[in-house]
Amino acid sequence: MTKPQIRKDYFKDEYVIISPNRARRPLELIEKAEGSSKLCSFCPHNFDNKHQNTVTYRDNNPDGEWEILSFINDYSPLTPDNTSAYGQAEVVIETRRHGMDINEFSVDHIVRIFNAYAERYTALRNMHGIKHVLIFKNEGGKAGASIDHTHSQIIALPLLPPKIESEARAYGKYRLEQTTCPYCDIIVAESDKPRVIWQDENLFVLAPYASDAPYAAWLIPKRHIRLISDLNHSEKESFAIALKILLGTLDKFGIPYNYFVENAVNSEDYHMHIKLAPRPNIWAGLELGTGVVINPIAPEFAARIYRGQVGITKGLGIQ
Ligand SMILES: [Zn+2]
Ligand SMILES: [Zn+2]
Known part of the structure; x- marks a missing residue:
């Protein structure tokens, strides 16, 4: 993919512009800095x-x-x-x-x-x-x-944040109209697509079609469960393996990230998952003004990086 594309989320009314032409900045391996533990309040x-x-x-x-x-x-x-x-x-x-x-x-x-x-x-x-x-x-x-x-x-x-409520509402609407779970459907629909990063019998990890951040990844359990407290030991092991792959890659490039555990709201049905949102660069103006994000890294490319299929040379960027 070379031309920019406007993409809509799987089931929410959210849009991103995937614009790989902007991704000219080379990725560089980052050497780790040594931090001091003397003053660290968590030591x-x-x-x-x-x-x-x-x-x-x-x-x-x-x-x-x-x-x-x-x-x-x-x-x-x-x-x-x-x-x-x-x-x-x-x-x-x-x-x-x-x-x-x-x-x-x-x-x-x-x-x-x-x-x-x-x-x-x-x-x-x-x-x-x-x-x-x-x-x-x-x-x-x-x-x-x-x-x-x-x-x-x-x-x-003490309140339900609007972003969480909006996700829960979109989930409920999809559930009502399709009678299936959107996340269970995403696993089936994406399983043969180039956006798959990793999977085993418990967990499906993908770079979502309308990724709203460069190198965004979703970690979706294959079992339809509502809460992090519903995960069994083997499923937790799968999350651990996937996080080592994903965060190890981001760590190599010194890319800051957030991840969020998304759980069911109240007693409603949901499919819990973790969303990983790296923050290598931000097009803040458009995003703040419109909610539409420009993502310079196509998710298909991000998946290849995470799968280790793109060679990276120190200082020279991607080859
Ligand atoms: Zn410390
Ligand atoms: Zn589900």
């Missing part, structure tokens, strides 16, 4: 004195030290004791070791992170007055001077 030597009372989840290593934990974010604007900004925000520290990235962990370690997500999701979702719980990760990439101590965030909100 055990700083964390343990200050936060013992706010820990909500703890997974220990064989030495009895914490390896993964969740605690209440000190800087959260939402707190359970404030009726004007009710809610709770937690940080999941994904390891006690400073300077590691999630893609460098073993599959077993990532499964344990998913166990933390699932347990805290359920606990916060059951908190009185909470309407939605978002699990997400912001990773700043390696272009900067320091490495953040790898972590994710979980926010419990």
